[in-house]
Amino acid sequence: MLSKLVLTISFSLCFLCACVHNEEYVSQYLQSRRTTNWFNYVGKTYYVDTVFKTNYYKAMHYCRQQGMQLLTITSEAENKKIEEYLKEKGLNGNRYWTAATNLGDRPDRWVWSSTGHLITYFKWDAGEPNNTDSENCIEGAWFTTNGFTWNDVTCLRSNHFICEATTDCYNLKC
Numbered sequence: 001m002l003s004k005l006v007l008t009i010s011f012s013l014c015f016l017c018a019c020v021h022n023e024e025y026v027s028q029y030l031q032s033r034r035t036t037n038w039f040n041y042v043g044k045t046y047y048v049d050t051v052f053k054t055n056y057y058k059a060m061h062y063c064r065q066q067g068m069q070l071l072t073i074t075s076e077a078e079n080k081k082i083e084e085y086l087k088e089k090g091l092n093g094n095r096y097w098t099a100a101t102n103l104g105d106r107p108d109r110w111v112w113s114s115t116g117h118l119i120t121y122f123k124w125d126a127g128e129p130n131n132t133d134s135e136n137c138i139e140g141a142w143f144t145t146n147g148f149t150w151n152d153v154t155c156l157r158s159n160h161f162i163c164e165a166t167t168d169c170y171n172l173k174c
């Protein structure tokens, strides 16, 4: 109960913080870099952030400000595509936020905050999820030699992140 209260307060503070400081990280920089770290796959456009690290909530806010959502992976093929892109671009040394969280309902029920859908496809790294420290969000990275796999982690960790949209955002029309 106490941990949920702390998380709720943390979320509120993080969201407020993001609102107050949003001019510091909103699309001006992104727009100047739109030709890099963008790719398409089966009706989605993805943007891989390597500019700054932030917590889950601020990453979510950032993606929404671009008309996008945090990364939502629904199949082995999609996870593989992301893995291949990151490896090809040499971006596989980072950890990236996905939209996955279990804060909304109960610890064993993971949901994509982007769509509200229960998660049915998982790509956990070996030994995960281990929920060692109120680990209520999911990051993806090369934690071992298993490629792009997932780890439950505290939502307040600072990570890079991947945004996605289901329409073509190259021209900011989404």
Ligand SMILES: [Ca+2]
Residues within 6 Å of the ligand: 128, 129, 130, 131, 132, 135, 151, 152, 153
């Ligand atoms: Ca973990």
